[in-house]
Amino acid sequence: MSDIIKAIKLINPNASVSVNAEDINQITWLEGTTPISKQDILDMLPQVELDMALESLRNKRNKLLAETDYLALSDNTMTEEVKTYRQKLRDITEGLTTLAKVKKVKLPVKP
Numbered sequence: 291m292s293d294i295i296k297a298i299k300l301i302n303p304n305a306s307v308s309v310n311a312e313d314i315n316q317i318t319w320l321e322g323t324t325p326i327s328k329q330d331i332l333d334m335l336p337q338v339e340l341d342m343a344l345e346s347l348r349n350k351r352n353k354l355l356a357e358t359d360y361l362a363l364s365d366n367t368m369t370e371e372v373k374t375y376r377q378k379l380r381d382i383t384e385g386l387t388t389l390a391k392v393k394k395v396k397l398p399v400k401p
Contacts (some may be wrong), residue, residue: 371401
């Protein structure tokens with residue numbers, strides 16, 4: 291889905307649109323969807339970027355957590371280092387409200 295359509299969907303989740311060549315000047319509003327101003331769409335693009343960056347970070351985090359899930363099984367005893375590592379991973383998106391903050395995130399090192 292294009293960034294423009296994602297921005298439109300943040301404003302109106304029920305919007306039906308098509309966008310030609312990711313060009314904001316080539317939006318076709320479908321099925322009676324009320325058009326949204328270009329400026330409102332442009333204003334929403336930073337939120338789209340933030341959402342995409344957070345989603346990417348969460349995917350990385352989830353992969354790293356999955357790699358140590360076997361250690362959380364009842365027949366294993368997790369070390370404090372692994373517990374701390376996994377908690378840092380779970381907490382990694384807390385307080386990330388800007389794209390700059392997301393880009394500065396350093397993933398913890400697996401013990």
